[in-house]
Amino acid sequence: MMWLVRFILLGRLAGAAAAGALAWWLHQPLPLASDSVELSIEQGERPRDIATGWVQAGVKAPPWALYQWFRWSGQAKRIRAGSYEIGPGTTPITLLEKMVRGDETLATVRLIEGWTFRQFRAELARADSLKPTTATMSDAQIMEAIGSTGQLPEGRFYPDTYAYSKGSADIAVLKRAHRAMRQRVDEAWAARTPDLPLRSADEALILASIVEKETGAAAERGRIASVFVNRLRIGMPLQTDPTVIYGLGEAFDGNLRKRDLQTDTPYNTYTRPGLPPTPIAMPGAASLRAAVRPEASKALYFVARGDGTSEFSDTLAEHNRAVNKYQRGR
Template sequence: MIRLFVRLLVLALLCAALAIAALAWYATRPLHWTGDAIEYTLRPGTSLRQAALQIESAGVPVDGRLLGLIGRFAVDGTRLQAGSYAFEAGHTPLQLLEQMTRGDVSLREIRFIEGWTLRQMRAVLAAHPDVKQVVAGMDDRTLMTRLGSDAQWAEGWFFPDTYLFPAGDSDLDILKRAHHAMRRQLDAAWQKRAPDLPYASPEQALIMASIVEKETGIEADRATVASVFVNRLRAGMPLQTDPAVIYGLGERFDGNLTRAHLNTDGPFNTYMRRGLPPSAISAPGRASIEAALNPARTDYLYFVARGDGSSVFSRTLAEHNSAVDRYQRRPAKMARK
């Protein structure tokens, strides 16, 4: 009887060893399929067993029951990290599990362009198929409160950059990252600002940077354009910047800025009101922020676009009118002939 028990025990141990060896072989066997990587999104709260079966259902040629068994022995199933994963052909079942415990998620991309408005950023977020929609219908003041910001206006407070994110991240998550990035950029530039600038706060510097962003066609002109507006602020002159008026018109602007627009009072009409507008008019990039806080030292009060992206700068109104005649009025007259 004892001899039979020993034999059965040995047989059981041998079977167990063979099973473990087979499972180990299966765990390290590369998985092959044709086509691109297979994507799988692991939702928060999903168990190891559920995840293994879902991966099989997603199209990965793996036995979900065996994958779950491998996970019980080879990895800590409680450490699976939620997110979107791209499983590549040639990976082993064990590597798939390790990928999820490390949190090696596949990332999507979204880009905010320098000079964009928040409305444009919202539209891009709303159109992205992998962004969870949260802020749709949320007004700007509520948005800033959700972001934990005390800024009075939302415009300009989101840094233009390329942001990588896992599928399923919300538009609020991405805007929060962009807002924090703008805070960091602005705070760093504010600490290194030129002395005696006519800004009462970093927010006013942001407003100026947004104007510089919209008024500048080439990198080399940014600091000089900033100097013109700074000189005008110091002299108590109106800024007379068209992009601010256009921003104030909003959806009413049809692409043609008229004399009537310039003569209609409003908070963003920098022809009729002196000083900075109440908020930024766009999202400035790093170069425009630097230019606003470290403008060139000039005595220019005017500039006009040449038509090639660059500008002509003038000290007096007479010089400016001459430049306008040369680069805007006369070419327009010639074009009409």
């Protein structure tokens, strides 16, 4: 019987030694092939494949050891899909905790006030680790995909910085930007000044896009909006260059000529009264507010001073003097 007792004791000692080795390993930093290692985990991916994926990405550990740890912990089924990044000092324990918490690595893309939808799309195509699912889609197909069939995209996406999980689809960012703009426009329209010469929230969005493109100094948004509101009230053409430039599209070479101002298009506010048919850019919150709550003024004209600010005038005579002073140097 003595041999049996010795055998059992040896087995327990071996088990204790193995358990001790495992506990030690779990608390040791995992060797990495580089300063940071990233892995994207798909929904429903098996723990065994996740362990193998980390090793293939640059974690220098036996894949079977990571897999057995995931299983033995009882947390394997709680690992969340997402994009993860680990660095020096990450242990098997903290690696698993990160995935169970869903502590993803996020990237960001910044969409700028005053950009057109074409510029938005170009920026999304350049964004880090964002799947270009809309790359082959037309504007109309994109609007259909986000649930706005028949709506033109210009002005319908809110310019902001959007965070996303690496490996996300670009259409997801567009959906968020579209929802954000709808909300911002609705909020602005609800807070509008009474008796505006605007018939709908869409017209407020169009005006806001013009204000966005015309504003050189942020503090002047409200007064610039008042000029266009005053013109709309009396039926005076808006005569704003950015709408003409937008109507020219890719034909615009950076130089706006007299013939451009005289060539009629739906966006030529020199030849057509009222607002253009759509927004000409993506306005930010400040321009939306200015469009619905313009500064109280009698100004009908403004001209650039050359320092980013504008000179405002109530009459044509005053405006002509300002043009001579700031544009012609007289």
